[in-house]
Amino acid sequence: MILNKVGDLMGEKKVERYSYSKISSYHSCIYDWYLSYVKKDRGDNNVYGILGTEIHESYELMTQGKRTKEEAIESFDKAYKKCIKDGMKFPTPKSGEKYYKDIIHAFETFENFKDKEMLQELEFHYIFCGLEFKGYIDLVLIDHKNKTIQILDWKSSSKFSKKDLESSKVFQLILYSMVIKDTLGEEYRDYKILNPVFYMLKYCKIRSGETGKLKTIERCEMTDEDEYIAPLLVEVQYNSKMIEKLKQYVIDTYFDISFKDVDDEKDWIPENINTFFCKNLCGRNCKYYKQAQYRN
Numbered sequence: 448m449i450l451n452k453v454g455d456l457m458g459e460k461k462v463e464r465y466s467y468s469k470i471s472s473y474h475s476c477i478y479d480w481y482l483s484y485v486k487k488d489r490g491d492n493n494v495y496g497i498l499g500t501e502i503h504e505s506y507e508l509m510t511q512g513k514r515t516k517e518e519a520i521e522s523f524d525k526a527y528k529k530c531i532k533d534g535m536k537f538p539t540p541k542s543g544e545k546y547y548k549d550i551i552h553a554f555e556t557f558e559n560f561k562d563k564e565m566l567q568e569l570e571f572h573y574i575f576c577g578l579e580f581k582g583y584i585d586l587v588l589i590d591h592k593n594k595t596i597q598i599l600d601w602k603s604s605s606k607f608s609k610k611d612l613e614s615s616k617v618f619q620l621i622l623y624s625m626v627i628k629d630t631l632g633e634e635y636r637d638y639k640i641l642n643p644v645f646y647m648l649k650y651c652k653i654r655s656g657e658t659g660k661l662k663t664i665e666r667c668e669m670t671d672e673d674e675y676i677a678p679l680l681v682e683v684q685y686n687s688k689m690i691e692k693l694k695q696y697v698i699d700t701y702f703d704i705s706f707k708d709v710d711d712e713k714d715w716i717p718e719n720i721n722t723f724f725c726k727n728l729c730g731r732n733c734k735y736y737k738q739a740q741y742r743n
Contacts, residue, residue: 464579467619470700474615479729480704481715491730494535494543499603501526502550502648503585506601507567510559510586519554538727548667549649550603556651556675564589573626576697584623589638596635598623598643599680606647606663607681617683618693620645624685642682650679 473480482488501523508514514522527547537543566587573580586599600620607616620643628640652663656672663679683689707714720739729736 464581465701466580466582467622470697471615471619473700473704475724476717476721476729477707478715478717478733478735479731481707481709481712482731482733485709485715493728493730494530494537495603495728497530497535498523498526498546498550502603503601505554506557507585509557510565510567512559516554516557519557520551523550523554536727538723545665545667546603546649549665552651552666552669553648553678556678560588562590562592564591571626571630573622573630575622575625576694576701578697578701580622580626582623584626587627589635594638595641596627596631596638597641598627600643600645601648602645602681603648606650606679607645612681612683613689613692615696617645618689618696620683621685621689621693625690640685642685644683645681647679647681652676652679 469484472483479490482490505514505519505522509516509519531543537546566589567585569584569587571580571582571584584598585601588597588599590596598620600623611617624640624643631638649665650663651666651669652661653669653676654660654674655662656670656674661676664673669675717735720735722736722739725731725733725736725739
């Protein structure tokens with residue numbers, strides 16, 4: 448199923464095709480963005496990218512009933528060991544071990560969504576702020592009994608702070624909710640769009656064996672005395688305030704990009720170097736990262 452929308456929320460002519468990641472990645476590093484989208488050099492993948500793709504594929508297949516938990520664990524174990532063998536590194540060896548344990552436990556405890564229609568990897572084309580956005584929504588859950596629709600996004604990163612839940616880190620789900628609201632067919636017009644959620648794969652809710660209280664922990668921290676309760680689902684507020692924030696974010700980012708000279712690399716020199724991003728998520732080992740290492 449492919450969703451399409453003709454129109455423009457700003458009343459402007461479509462100018463260019465974007466994905467949400469093309470907008471958001473600009474804020475990670477403008478030089479990496481320049482190499483990726485202007486020079487068409489995507490660079491090398493990193494351990495999080497490779498394993499993230501593996502994890503998403505398994506959850507897609509498990510929800511379809513085409514892969515068992517045991518098969519997902521076996522496939523992830525193989526991919527993880529290959530990354531290590533190929534010299535790919537986590538920030539620290541311990542963080543890699545914790546990541547492995549988190550994901551294995553997430554697979555072991557997965558329960559499929561019952562009594563809901565599921566639309567997976569839903570492709571869309573959507574006009575927003577004068578740009579044509581194209582993307583794929585991980586999972587759309589349709590509850591015909593209660594007439595509700597909810598977007599779910601698999602997330603293997605660290606959990607969000609309260610501040611994060613009103614920032615660009617969650618705007619992707621706001622965009623996806625708008626897409627669903629504006630593009631689903633007439634048969635869904637009286638369905639309510641629920642707040643979208645992140646399925647936080649590394650975390651879960653437990654009943655502490657020590658205190659008997661409910662708490663949220665990273666999966667690798669569970670003890671034999673703790674009782675597993677449920678995965679951690681983080682809800683994002685879908686409302687007019689967040690839509691306006693998303694709109695401003697897209698407009699500001701697009702115009703910032705537009706005023707840079709694609710023929711002058713000097714226009715794309717990063718002002719602030721995020722060494723964690725450079726080392727663990729980019730992997731280019733570019734001259735600006737080397738300069739930052741030298742200064743530090």
